[in-house]
Amino acid sequence: MVLPFSPEGSQLVRLLLAVLLCCVVFALPAAAQTEQQTEPSEATKAQPETLEELYKQLDLFGAWAADCAQAPSPANPHVNVASPAEGLVIELHDLGPGYAANQYSVLTAQPQSGHRLTVEMLFQPGAPNEERQTLTFLLGNGTRRTMFNQPQGGPPRVKDGVVVGRNIKTPTLKKCL
Numbered sequence: 001m002v003l004p005f006s007p008e009g010s011q012l013v014r015l016l017l018a019v020l021l022c023c024v025v026f027a028l029p030a031a032a033q034t035e036q037q038t039e040p041s042e043a044t045k046a047q048p049e050t051l052e053e054l055y056k057q058l059d060l061f062g063a064w065a066a067d068c069a070q071a072p073s074p075a076n077p078h079v080n081v082a083s084p085a086e087g088l089v090i091e092l093h094d095l096g097p098g099y100a101a102n103q104y105s106v107l108t109a110q111p112q113s114g115h116r117l118t119v120e121m122l123f124q125p126g127a128p129n130e131e132r133q134t135l136t137f138l139l140g141n142g143t144r145r146t147m148f149n150q151p152q153g154g155p156p157r158v159k160d161g162v163v164v165g166r167n168i169k170t171p172t173l174k175k176c177l
Contacts (some may be wrong), residue, residue: 001012002080003177005072005134008148009128016062020105021057021139033153046055050087051087051089051106051108052083052086052087052089052107053108053130054111055089055106055109057079058111058117058139059142059175060139060144061081061082061083062080062081062175062176063078063080063081063175064078064079064080064081064144064173064174064175064176065077065078065094065173065174065176066077066171066172066174067174068174068175068176071096072095072096073095073096074095074096074099075095075171076171077093077094077173077174078093078094078170078176079091079092079093079094080092088105089105090103090104090105090106091103091106091108091121092103102123103123103124103125104121104122104123104125105121105122105125106119106120106131107119107120107121107122107132108120112136114138115138115139116136116137116138116139116147117136117137117139118134118135118136118148119134119136119137120132120134121133121134121135123151130153131151132151132152133149133150133151133152134148134149134150134152135148135158136148137150138161142158142174142175143172143173143174143175144172144173145161145170145171145173146158146161147160147161147168147170147173158170
C-alpha cells in the first residue's frame with residue numbers, strides 16, 4: 001500500500017496533480033470555444049430576419065424627396081417606400097406630371113460597409129417592361145442617394161452617384177416628415 005505522504009505517495013500525488021492540471025489547461029479553452037460557437041454574438045442577435053425589419057431598422061419606410069416642399073420632377077423625384085403586405089416592400093417613384101410613376105418591388109437587401117445598402121429590385125413588376133436591377137444606396141442622417149444602378153445583363157446606368165452618359169449626379173433624397 002502506498003501512503004500519500006510517503007516518497008512513493010508524493011510522486012503519485014504530483015503525477016495526479018500534473019494530469020489534473022493538464023486536463024484543466026486543455027479542457028477550458030475547448031469548452032470556451034464550444035460555448036463561443038453555440039452562443040450567438042450580439043451583432044448576430046441584432047440582425048433583422050426579414051426585409052421589412054431591415055427597412056424599418058434603417059428607417060427607410062416613408063416619403064423621400066430632394067425637396068419635400070417642392071413638386072415632384074425628374075430633378076426632384078418623390079419616392080414613397082411602403083410594405084403593403086407581409087413580405088412585400090415597394091417603392092413608387094413620382095417624377096411629376098407627364099411621367100409615368102416608376103414602381104419597384106424590393107427582392108433582397110444587403111447592408112454593406114460605409115452606410116451603403118445593396119438591393120435587388122424588380123422595376124415595373126408584372127409589366128411587359130419588367131426588369132431586374134441591382135442598386136446601391138448611400139444612407140445617413142435621414143438621407144438616401146442612389147450610387148449604383150445596373151439592370152440585369154445590361155451596362156450600369158448609375159456609377160459612383162453619377163448617371164452614366166449624362167454626367168448628372170443623382171439627387172440626395174431627404175426623409176419627408
